[in-house]
Each structure stands twice: as C-alpha cells, then as structure tokens.
Amino acid sequence: MDKNKNKEEKKTDKNSKTGMVYLTGAGPGDPELLTLKAKTVLQEADVIVYDSLISEEILSYAKDGCEIIYAGKRSSNHSLPQYSINELLAEKAKENKVVVRLKGGDPYLFGRGGEEAERLFKDAIPFEIIPGISSSFAVPAYAGIPLTHRDYASTVAIVTGHEGEHKEKSTINWDKLSGADTIVILMGHKNLDSIAKNIISSGKDKDTPCAVIQEGTTLNQKAAAGTLATIKDEADRHGLKSPLILIVGNVVKLRDILNWFEKRPLSGLKVMVTRAEGQAGTLIHRLKRLGAFVMNLPLIKAVKGGSNIDRAKIHEAIKNIKDYDYIIFTSVNGVSGFFDEFFLKGLDARSLFGKKIISVGKVTSLELKKYGIVPDIIPSEFSQTGIINIIKDTELKGKKILFPQALKINAELPEFLISRGAILENLPVYETVIPEKSKEEIYEIFSSLITTKGNGAKRVHKNIGLPNDLSLSSFVVSFTSYSTVENFVNLAEGIQKGLLKRITGSGVKFASIGEKTAKYALGFGIKSDIISKDVNIDSLVDGIVDFYRKNKI
Structure with missing residues (x-):
C-alpha cells in the first residue's frame, strides 16, 4: 500500500468533515427560561443563527469570535426567507462548524424546525433538537392564566394564527377546535378579528372570556381581557401589537386573582443601572425580581495597566511593602489591580504579615478573599466615611498607609488620613x-429630548431587549458613586449642550446611594428623589421600593 496516498486520503477525509447543527429553542422571551442545555451549546457555538425575538442577554452567552447571524422573521418582514436559512445552516455545517439555530419558543412548535431538520438530513448533516419552553403555555402562566383547571378546562388546543403564505386557503378546522375548553392561538395579531369571528361561527359563545398578551414573559409584557366579541377592540384600545398570543376559554376568568407577573412592586418601572462593568449583578437581579425593566448601562469601565497608570510606581510600592502599616481597599478594582501586580512579583499573602488590611465593605472583602486575604477592619457603613468613623480614634501619626485606588477618587479619606499625620501613599x-x-444607548433613551432641525429624533430598537415604552415619567437613573454621576453629566452634555437640564425636567427620577452621592449629584443640578439610608445596594433597592409604594408608577 502507498503510505503517502493513505496519508493524503486521511487528510482529505478530515478536511471534508461535517460539523454539527443544534436546532435550539430559546424559550418564550424571559432569558431565565432558557434551558441549561441551550446555554451550553450557545457557549460552544462557532455560528449562531437567531430569530427576531431573541434577547441580547441570551446572545451574550456566545463565545468570543462566534459568528452571529440575524435571520429574523416578523409577519411579512423576513430578513432571510426560510429556504435561505435552510441553506445557510447546511453551508455553515459543511465548514466543520458547530452551528446553533436559535428560535423563540420551541423549534418544533410552529417554529419550522422540522423543515430545517429535513434539509440537514438531505445532506447527511448531523443535528440535534434542543426543545425550548413554549410561549403557548409560558405566556399564559405569566399572565395569570392556567390552561387547564378542574373547574374550567380539561382540553387544550394550540393553533397558529399565521399559516404558511403558500397555502391558497386555511386548513384549520375551526369547527373541531371550537370544542376544546381552552384555545391558544399563537402569532394571531394580524388576523385577530377574523380568528375571533371564525371561533364564534364554529359554535363558541361570543361572550366566551378571552385575553391577548403581547411579548409575554418579558418586561415588555402587556395584556388585555375581553370576550370573543370584544377582544379585537380591547387589543386596539390597549395598543397591543405583535408578537401576541390569544387565549380563549373560561380559564381567563382566573387572571384577576392569579396575575402575579404584572403586580410585582416595580412592574412598569424602568431603571438605568450605571454601576461599573461586571459589578452590577446583585443590583440588576434584585430589581428584576421586583418587576423593574433594568437597562444595564455601565458608566464606568475599569482599565488596568493603561497609559495613565504608572506601573513603575506600583512595582516600587510592592518592593517596599514591608514598610507599610496599613493597606486600604475601597473597591473591587483596587484589589485586583494591586494584587495582580503583587502576585506577578512572586509574592503572596505571607508578605503582608503584620499589616492591617482595611476593606470598605462586603463586596471588596469577597474580592480580597480570592487572593487569600481576610481584612482586619470592615466598617458598618460601606463608604469612605464609614472607614473614617471606624478609625477616627486610632493613632495614625507617623503610620505609613498604602491606598491602591482609581486614578480619580473622592478625596475625603486621603484628606482625613493626612490631617491625622499619616504618611499616605496614594497608588493609582x-x-x-x-x-x-453606553454612550450609544443613552443617546437612544433620551433621544426624545434632543432638539433637531426636523421633528426630533426617532428611536429604533434593534430587538426585544429594550422597552417599548420609554415614558420618562416611569424612569429611574441610579447613581452608586461620584464617578457614575460625573460620567452621566458629561455624557448628557457631550450629546447636546443643555440636555442634562432637559432630562432633569422631564419627569425622570434619580436614585442615589447615600447622602454624599446625592449631595455630589446636586452640585450638577440633579436632585435625588430617592436616597438610600445606608451606603449599600440592598438599601438603595429598598429606597426605590418605598418610593414607589407611596408614588404610583
């Protein structure tokens, strides 16, 4: 046998290897309803082909370098026709890539996943189906409507409200469907009036309770209830649009007592979270749980080792670490920025023996523990003021203190230490x-306040990830530090001179963490409507809830 020929054949086989396609359900809209398996394949994918109702949060699971292709289809507006999507999946798989076809809901329930699977089978391309939580039952659940109930419904029918455009006439047998106790119609906005009339003409009482739900399970969810005779008018009166689900049956009566999603304390409220990148998780989680629509727009991004940071000075401080009596940390970034350099020099926690470590609070302390450091002093008030209060009776004269920090910080603590005779080393x-x-999205959020020569700026949302209703009267901007205040002001005025004044006069509410942040904001003409009692995230959230308990959203 010719060994060289055999090697060449093996090489050819390897190059012609086919990849893998995962036809994946993304669920009904709420990113937390994504399945674990779907998340896993998204993180492994080389290519993601996604639909119009997929949130940015779900797409954020993609790995760096993943090719993300939009293939959205909304009613008659198709960015890619279905046959082109089928060919695209096959083409990418033949490049030996892991492909995720990401669909709203479930791929095999009115998701055309069957057609895509048939195309892959034709070319012997391996594929798997990853079911998703279907909007057919998830959306009614979020609207307080169980599809079955011992007193009301034992049978359920799920129907598409938008049949294939290639059909000359409808193939839906309404006469048989009308016998179901509960009927769920997906994608029914365009044909809502004719659907209701078909159900009535097939035997359902015109007074049968109905509900229509727009963008269910998301924080854009809106709903209206009525009867088969009135539901089209109710949907129009509430301004409901696609994507929309219609539920017909007596189970709709339960919505009045089981509607939990729209009755949470902060439902209808939009909150801009401005904390630094990667540090807003706790605040975002709590606000979402309470029903707020959270826009994560960090106004701070920490940059370590930039051109403005004197690494030689950091290395000199580390070299002389034995000379310091105290080391103070007031941020997570201060901890990582210092210890990343510290450990690169071959040192470890033993080098800090005898030093008093001061941490501003719980989160900073947790970051210290990652490096094997347990702080000696943590104030009850998580702020520079809290540190001052806890060490104000300590003899500091002649004590050498190292303070790893940001390039620009609040000078309150450094000034106090120097006034007490400490030898302070501020170390950016x-x-x-x-x-x-964040610059781009803030422009979009406040575009209605930006003056133009024409009729004003028009907002265009890229996908379902942003709120449809950006009424500024139900909008809160949160400030968690001096930097978030200052950067917000600079951004607003950078977009257009005078924009800040228009924002503060538009009905937007402002929430500040602690009196000092509120006072700093006031220096720019921003009055804080909500000021947390304590300088921590839980207190800030409690303050927002208390405010809207007294003031209707």
Whole structure:
C-alpha cells in the first residue's frame, strides 16, 4: 500500500468533515427560561443563527469570535426567507462548524424546525433538537392564566394564527377546535378579528372570556381581557401589537386573582443601572425580581495597566511593602489591580504579615478573599466615611498607609488620613472610562429630548431587549458613586449642550446611594428623589421600593 496516498486520503477525509447543527429553542422571551442545555451549546457555538425575538442577554452567552447571524422573521418582514436559512445552516455545517439555530419558543412548535431538520438530513448533516419552553403555555402562566383547571378546562388546543403564505386557503378546522375548553392561538395579531369571528361561527359563545398578551414573559409584557366579541377592540384600545398570543376559554376568568407577573412592586418601572462593568449583578437581579425593566448601562469601565497608570510606581510600592502599616481597599478594582501586580512579583499573602488590611465593605472583602486575604477592619457603613468613623480614634501619626485606588477618587479619606499625620501613599492601579456602548444607548433613551432641525429624533430598537415604552415619567437613573454621576453629566452634555437640564425636567427620577452621592449629584443640578439610608445596594433597592409604594408608577 502507498503510505503517502493513505496519508493524503486521511487528510482529505478530515478536511471534508461535517460539523454539527443544534436546532435550539430559546424559550418564550424571559432569558431565565432558557434551558441549561441551550446555554451550553450557545457557549460552544462557532455560528449562531437567531430569530427576531431573541434577547441580547441570551446572545451574550456566545463565545468570543462566534459568528452571529440575524435571520429574523416578523409577519411579512423576513430578513432571510426560510429556504435561505435552510441553506445557510447546511453551508455553515459543511465548514466543520458547530452551528446553533436559535428560535423563540420551541423549534418544533410552529417554529419550522422540522423543515430545517429535513434539509440537514438531505445532506447527511448531523443535528440535534434542543426543545425550548413554549410561549403557548409560558405566556399564559405569566399572565395569570392556567390552561387547564378542574373547574374550567380539561382540553387544550394550540393553533397558529399565521399559516404558511403558500397555502391558497386555511386548513384549520375551526369547527373541531371550537370544542376544546381552552384555545391558544399563537402569532394571531394580524388576523385577530377574523380568528375571533371564525371561533364564534364554529359554535363558541361570543361572550366566551378571552385575553391577548403581547411579548409575554418579558418586561415588555402587556395584556388585555375581553370576550370573543370584544377582544379585537380591547387589543386596539390597549395598543397591543405583535408578537401576541390569544387565549380563549373560561380559564381567563382566573387572571384577576392569579396575575402575579404584572403586580410585582416595580412592574412598569424602568431603571438605568450605571454601576461599573461586571459589578452590577446583585443590583440588576434584585430589581428584576421586583418587576423593574433594568437597562444595564455601565458608566464606568475599569482599565488596568493603561497609559495613565504608572506601573513603575506600583512595582516600587510592592518592593517596599514591608514598610507599610496599613493597606486600604475601597473597591473591587483596587484589589485586583494591586494584587495582580503583587502576585506577578512572586509574592503572596505571607508578605503582608503584620499589616492591617482595611476593606470598605462586603463586596471588596469577597474580592480580597480570592487572593487569600481576610481584612482586619470592615466598617458598618460601606463608604469612605464609614472607614473614617471606624478609625477616627486610632493613632495614625507617623503610620505609613498604602491606598491602591482609581486614578480619580473622592478625596475625603486621603484628606482625613493626612490631617491625622499619616504618611499616605496614594497608588493609582486603574482608571475609569465610559464604555462606548453606553454612550450609544443613552443617546437612544433620551433621544426624545434632543432638539433637531426636523421633528426630533426617532428611536429604533434593534430587538426585544429594550422597552417599548420609554415614558420618562416611569424612569429611574441610579447613581452608586461620584464617578457614575460625573460620567452621566458629561455624557448628557457631550450629546447636546443643555440636555442634562432637559432630562432633569422631564419627569425622570434619580436614585442615589447615600447622602454624599446625592449631595455630589446636586452640585450638577440633579436632585435625588430617592436616597438610600445606608451606603449599600440592598438599601438603595429598598429606597426605590418605598418610593414607589407611596408614588404610583
């Protein structure tokens, strides 16, 4: 046998290897309803082909370098026709890539997943189906409507409200479907009036309770209830649009007592979270659980080792670490910025023996523990003021104190230490910049306040990830530090001179963490409607809830 020929054949086989396609359900809209398996394949994918109702949060699971292709279809507006999507999946798989076809709901329930699977089978391309939570039952559940109930319904029918455009006439047998106790119609907005009339003409009482739900399970969810005779008018009166689900049956009567999603304390409220990138998780989680629509727009991005950071100075401080009596940390970035350099020099926690470590609070302390450091002092008030209060009776004269920090910080603590005779080494280990994406989104949010020569700016949302209703009277901007205040002001005035004044006079509410942040904001003309009692995230959230308990959203 010719060994060289055999090697060449093996090489050819390897190059012609086919990849894998996962036809994946993304669920009904709420990113937390994505399945674990769907998340896993998204993180492994080389290519993601996604539909119009997929949130940015779900797409964020994609790995760096993943090719993300939009293939959305909304009613008659198709970015890619179905046959082109089928060919695209096959083409990408033949490039030996892991492909995720990401669909709203479930791929095999009115998702055309069957057609895509048939195309893959034709070319012997391996595929798997990852079911998703279907909007057919998830959306009614979020609207307080169980599809079955011992007193009301034992049978359920699920119907498409938008049949294939290639059909000359409808193939839906309404006469048989009308016998079901509960009927769920998906994608029915365009044909809502004719659907209701078909169900009535097939035997359902015109007074049968109905509900229509727009963008169910998301924080854009809106709903209206009525009867078969009135539901089209109710949907129009509430301004409901696609994507929309219609539920017909007596189970709709239960909505009045079982509607939990729309009755949470902060439902209808939009909150801009401005904390630094990667540090807003706790705040976002709590606000979402309470029903708020959270826009994560960090106004701070920590940059370590930038051109403005003097690494030689950091290395000199580390070299002389034995000379310091105290080391103070007031941020997560201060901890990582210092210890990343510290450990690179071959040192470890033993080098800090005898030093008093001061941490501003719980989150900073948790970051210290990652490096094997347990702080000696943590104030009850998580702020520079809290540190001052806890060490104000300590003899500091002649004590050498190292303070790893941002390039620009609040001078309150440094001034106190120097006034008490301490020998202070302010050590910038990172600087903060404004993320570009936040600049763009803040422009979009406040575009209605931006004066133009024409009729004003028009907002165009890229996908379902942003709120449809951006009424500024139900909008809160949160400030968690001096930097978030200052960067917000600079962004607003950078977009258009005078925009800040228009924002503060538009009905937007402002929530500040602690009196000092509120006072700093007031210096720019921003009056805080909500001021947390304590300087921590839980207190800030409690303050927002208390405010809207007294003031209707």
